[in-house]
Amino acid sequence: MIRLLLADDHPVVRAGIRAMLEREADLVVVAEAATAEDAVRLGRTEVDLVLMDLQFPGAMQGAEATRRLRAEPHGPRVLVLTNYDTDADILGAIEAGASGYLLKDAPPETLIAAVRAAADGEQALAPELSAKLDASLASGERLTVREAEVLALVAEGRTNREIGKTLYLSEATVKSHLVHIFTKLGVGSRTAAVARAREIGAIRAG
Structure with a gap:
């Protein structure tokens, strides 16, 4: 049996995913989490795989929860299941240690296959997302996760000083990131x- 933890802040989404997965004889949902903090806490129990959303209420988000779980000596594997498909989200999740990344509109059979693959230690990145990353790399426009973090704060109207304080960077480093972003x-x-x-x-837009 593959023991699963569903981490998503929407109860209806969790219920739908649970119903779909538990039709399979080898899959069982042993816990649910509505916050990233709960996902980390419950993921330290007897869980093989966490299905992790990226956006949660509160300070901690899905990528950080993934990073913390994967840092555990016997932490579960993580499969991201989200609505967000930006390069920054995908790369951030993968860098945090996620074994796979799927969008919530994936067909049930795709999700079930990805769950089994991720639980077995295989990479499970949706083909369209892999193609998207390859295209951005080929164009030379792919931003690093840090560059995307800087630019997302720029989009919020933050000054270089405010960005530096938020990301624990010097103003000079923020300016350096912006130069690279402009060039790319x-x-x-x-x-x-x-x-x-x-x-x-x-x-992300908006």
Whole structure:
């Protein structure tokens, strides 16, 4: 049996996923978490795989919860299941140690196959997301996770000083990241960088 933890802040979503997965003889949902903090706490119990959303209420988000679980000596594997498909979200999850990444509109058979693959230690990245990352890499426009974090704060209207405080960076480092971002995206201003990054799916829109 593959023991699963469902981590999502929407009860209806958890109920739907549970009903779908438990039709399979080898899958059992042993716990549910509505916050990232609960996902970390419950993931330290007898769980083989966590199905992790990225967006939660509160300070901790899915990528950080994934990082903490994967840092545990016998931590469970993590399969991200979310609505977000930006480069920054995908790369952030993978860098945090996720074994796979699927969107919530994936067909049931795709999700079930990904659950089994991730639990077995295999990579389970949706083909369309893999192609998307390959395309952004080929174009030279792929931002690093840190660059995407900086630009997402720029999109919120933060100053370089505010960005530095939030990310624990010096203002000079923030400026350096912005120079690299402008170069990669072929733009000359903060506004243009945000617009271009949203256009190519490097950061979340809105």
